[in-house]
């Protein structure tokens with residue numbers, strides 16, 4: 001059976017962002033509640049009230065979403081309140097208030113992704129720079145504006161690069177490096193979507209489990225590099241014969257899986273026969289030799305009670321049957337009548 005995980009670079013980064021955000025909201029709550037005491041000490045009652053209320057709101061957000069993702073509008077509220085407090089502090093305390101603008105700006109790159117992070121960081125830069133220009137000496141204000149802008153630019157470059165690397169990493173994680181096909185990491189998501197669509201809209205779907213025959217002998221005779229060439233050519237041949245909606249995966253050494261959405265058993269069997277002759281009709285051209293290859297194929301249509309793992313298993317069992325019967329043929333999973 002295939003061992004699969006749907007952990008992707010995407011999920012990992014998202015989880016990291018969630019964890020950091022939750023810790024930041026907790027830290028914001030604790031800091032604001034501590035600063036409330038200072039403001040009371042200085043008899044700044046309005047500031048104390050704003051900080052106390054915000055601190056309580058942050059603590060409530062962090063506590064409510066302790067086990068799940070904090071929704072974007074709460075994140076945004078967190079940042080807007082802190083920016084307002086920062087601007088208020090600049091008005092009240094001058095340069096001391098500016099110190100808070102820097103961690104605030106950096107936080108936006110941890111809490112949001114791509115364009116959202118850049119838009120928020122730009123807003124924080126504009127708001128705090130405007131407060132500095134309005135309430136401080138111009139000489140200090142433009143230096144503050146310049147240093148905030150430098151952080152904004154560096155942070156934006158960082159967040160864009162991170163987004164690109166994340167997408168690249170995601171692509172690498174789901175791609176088989178030899179053939180360029182999707183690999184088994186991607187399969188779980190695709191099969192779960194089909195399962196949901198079958199249960200909801202009764203849309204049939206079928207799987208073909210396909211395995212090269214006697215590939216070990218070919219490797220032993222011509223070498224692994226030759227074998228690799230054959231796998232690449234096979235992948236290309238199969239791809240060319242499939243429809244745009246069909247999806248081809250390399251799920252093992254010489255094992256491929258074809259997902260056929262909106263396809264019942266009779267149609268799936270036709271596709272399997274077509275692939276069988278696509279492989280066996282024409283020889284494969286290697287660097288030093290020309291070889292004839294064949295494949296065996298197991299076909300299984302999705303049944304209502306099945307999980308994706310059971311669905312794959314039934315195609316696998318049909319494939320073993322095709323191997324047992326002598327290879328270079330198509331076998332259908334039990335539970336359906338062969339057409």
Ligand SMILES: Nc1nc2c(ncn2[C@@H]2O[C@H](COP(=O)(O)OP(=O)(O)OP(=O)(O)O)[C@@H](O)[C@H]2O)c(=O)[nH]1
Pocket residue numbers: 178211212213214215216217219223224225226227228231252253254323327
């Ligand atoms: N060249 C190459 N060979 C691979 C790769 N992955 C697995 N193999 C080889 O594929 C062969 C699979 O052998 P078996 O599982 O015995 O299957 P088979 O020889 O095709 O026999 P049947 O499946 O029973 O027809 C092994 O020799 C593996 O080393 C790969 O990426 N490249």
